[in-house]
Amino acid sequence: MDTAAIYIGSGLVILVAVQLVTVIVESLLSLTRQVKQNKLSDLFMLERIEAVRARRELQSANAWNGCRKFVVKQRVEESEGTCSFCLEPHDGKPLPTFKPGQFLTFQLDVPGLEKPAIRCYSLSDGPRPDSYRVSIKRVPAPDDSSNVPPGLVSNYFHDHIREGDLLDVRAPSGHFFVDPHAKSSAILIAGGVGITPMASMLKAIAASGSARQTTLFYGIRNGREHAFKTELQELAENHDNIQVVTCYSNPRAGHDVKGRDYDVAGRVTIDVIRKTVETSNHRYFLCGPPEFMRSLGSELGDWGVPAKHIFTEAFGPASLKSRKSMSSVDSKSAPDKEGNVTVFFSRSGKNVVWETGNALSLLELAEANDVQIESGCRTGGCGTCKVAIKKGSVSYGSDPDCDIESGCGLACVAGPDGDLVIDA
Ligand SMILES: Cc1cc2nc3c(=O)[nH]c(=O)nc-3n(C[C@H](O)[C@H](O)[C@H](O)COP(=O)(O)OP(=O)(O)OC[C@H]3O[C@@H](n4cnc5c(N)ncnc54)[C@H](O)[C@@H]3O)c2cc1C
Structure with missing residues (x-):
C-alpha cells in the first residue's frame, strides 16, 4: 500500500469519525433540549392547572350555595313606591360577580307565615365586589272592591326592612342578561319596575368601557314613577354609545317638562322605537308588565325581528298559554x-x-x-x-x-x- 492510499484511508476514517461524533453530540444536545422543553411544558401545564385551580377556588370561595346573610346598608327611595336596598355580605368576604340582568332570591321570615316567603328581585346596580343593590316596588291591593290583599313581600320590605337588618339571600342567577362586549347593538325596553335589570345592564356596559351601542326605552306614567332618573341621565350624558328615551304615558301638567324630565309623551310603542333606531337589526331585551311585553314582543316580530333576538324577563307568573304543542307525546x-x-x-x-x-x-x-x-x-x-x-x-x-x-x-x-x- 502506498503512502497516498494510507493518507486517504486515514482521512476518510477521521471524516467518518468526526461526522459520527457530530451526530452523537447533536443527538445529545437535541435530547437535552427536548428534556428541557418537556420540563418547561410540564411546568407551563402545571402553572396553567394551578391558575385554573386558583381561579376556581376564588370563584367557589366567593359564590355560595343556599342562603348567605346580608346586611341592609342603605335604603334609598327611588320614586313613589320603589325603594332600593343596598346589601353587603355579613361575613365581609368578597362577592361573586354577576351577569347584568340577573336576580337575587330572598328567603324572608314574614310573621304569621309557617314557612319563609321566597321572592326574586333583579340586581339593579352594575357588578361591584362589595355590595349588591335591589330595587323593590310596593305591590298594592287591586283597586276594586275584592278582598284581595296587597303584595306580601314587597310591602314587608317597604314597611319593615330597615338599615342594619339581616336578610337571607341566594346567589345571583338567571338567564336574562347582556354581554357588555357583544358586537351587536342592544335595545333595552323597560316598563315600570322592569327598569331594574336594565339599569344594571346600562351601568355594566358603561363601566366595562365597551362601545356597544345601547338604547334604553323606559316607559312610566309620569315623574312620580321615574326611578333612577339622575343615574340614567348621567349614563347617557357621559357615554356616546348610550342613549335613553323616557316615555311618560300621563305627564303631570305643571310638573313634568318634556325635554327635561322625559322625551316622549305616550307609551313605549313600536313607532317610538322605529323612529329612534331606524333598522330592526339589534338585540332586544324586554322587561315590564305582561301586556307591555306581549304587545311589544309581537310588534317586534311583525317588524321582522327574529324571536331569537328578543330576550324577556317576566316578573309575574309566566303564562302557560303559549306552551309548546304536545309534540313529544308518544x-x-x-x-x-x-x-x-x-x-x-x-x-x-x-x-x-x-x-x-x-x-x-x-x-x-x-x-x-x-x-x-x-x-x-x-x-x-x-x-x-x-x-x-x-x-x-x-x-x-x-x-x-x-x-x-x-x-x-x-x-x-x-x-x-x-x-x-x-x-x-
Ligand atoms: C326574576 C324576577 C325578578 C324580579 N325583579 C323584581 C324587581 O327588581 N323589583 C320588583 O319590585 N319586583 C321584582 N320581581 C317581582 C317580585 O319577585 C314579586 O313577585 C313582587 O314583589 C310581588 O311579590 P309580593 O310578595 O309583594 O306579592 P304577592 O303576595 O306574591 O302577590 C302578588 C299579587 O297577587 C295578589 N294576591 C295576593 N294574594 C292573593 C289572593 N289570595 N288571591 C288573588 N290575588 C292575590 C296581590 O295583590 C298581588 O297583586 C321579580 C320577579 C322575578 C321572577
Whole structure:
C-alpha cells in the first residue's frame, strides 16, 4: 500500500469519525433540549392547572350555595313606591360577580307565615365586589272592591326592612342578561319596575368601557314613577354609545317638562322605537308588565325581528298559554280527544287529569289536589318547586330562569307533554 492510499484511508476514517461524533453530540444536545422543553411544558401545564385551580377556588370561595346573610346598608327611595336596598355580605368576604340582568332570591321570615316567603328581585346596580343593590316596588291591593290583599313581600320590605337588618339571600342567577362586549347593538325596553335589570345592564356596559351601542326605552306614567332618573341621565350624558328615551304615558301638567324630565309623551310603542333606531337589526331585551311585553314582543316580530333576538324577563307568573304543542307525546300516552292527559303524583299516590283548557301549571294542579310541592317565586326563577319526572316529559310557556337538571321539571311553569309520572 502506498503512502497516498494510507493518507486517504486515514482521512476518510477521521471524516467518518468526526461526522459520527457530530451526530452523537447533536443527538445529545437535541435530547437535552427536548428534556428541557418537556420540563418547561410540564411546568407551563402545571402553572396553567394551578391558575385554573386558583381561579376556581376564588370563584367557589366567593359564590355560595343556599342562603348567605346580608346586611341592609342603605335604603334609598327611588320614586313613589320603589325603594332600593343596598346589601353587603355579613361575613365581609368578597362577592361573586354577576351577569347584568340577573336576580337575587330572598328567603324572608314574614310573621304569621309557617314557612319563609321566597321572592326574586333583579340586581339593579352594575357588578361591584362589595355590595349588591335591589330595587323593590310596593305591590298594592287591586283597586276594586275584592278582598284581595296587597303584595306580601314587597310591602314587608317597604314597611319593615330597615338599615342594619339581616336578610337571607341566594346567589345571583338567571338567564336574562347582556354581554357588555357583544358586537351587536342592544335595545333595552323597560316598563315600570322592569327598569331594574336594565339599569344594571346600562351601568355594566358603561363601566366595562365597551362601545356597544345601547338604547334604553323606559316607559312610566309620569315623574312620580321615574326611578333612577339622575343615574340614567348621567349614563347617557357621559357615554356616546348610550342613549335613553323616557316615555311618560300621563305627564303631570305643571310638573313634568318634556325635554327635561322625559322625551316622549305616550307609551313605549313600536313607532317610538322605529323612529329612534331606524333598522330592526339589534338585540332586544324586554322587561315590564305582561301586556307591555306581549304587545311589544309581537310588534317586534311583525317588524321582522327574529324571536331569537328578543330576550324577556317576566316578573309575574309566566303564562302557560303559549306552551309548546304536545309534540313529544308518544302513542301510549297520547292525550284524549279534548287534549287532556293524566298526571300521576307517585309519592302521594294520586292520579289526576290535567285539562288542556285550564292550562294549569303542574304546581297549581298539585295544589288543587292536595299534593305538597314546595314553591317559592312561582315564576320559574327560584327553583324551589323542582320535581323529579319519573315518566313522560314537560314543556314550558317561556324558558325557566333557573338551571334544571335532566329528569327534573319546574312545577310552577311546567305543563305535561303527555301522561306523566312525577315524584311528589
Ligand atoms: C326574576 C324576577 C325578578 C324580579 N325583579 C323584581 C324587581 O327588581 N323589583 C320588583 O319590585 N319586583 C321584582 N320581581 C317581582 C317580585 O319577585 C314579586 O313577585 C313582587 O314583589 C310581588 O311579590 P309580593 O310578595 O309583594 O306579592 P304577592 O303576595 O306574591 O302577590 C302578588 C299579587 O297577587 C295578589 N294576591 C295576593 N294574594 C292573593 C289572593 N289570595 N288571591 C288573588 N290575588 C292575590 C296581590 O295583590 C298581588 O297583586 C321579580 C320577579 C322575578 C321572577
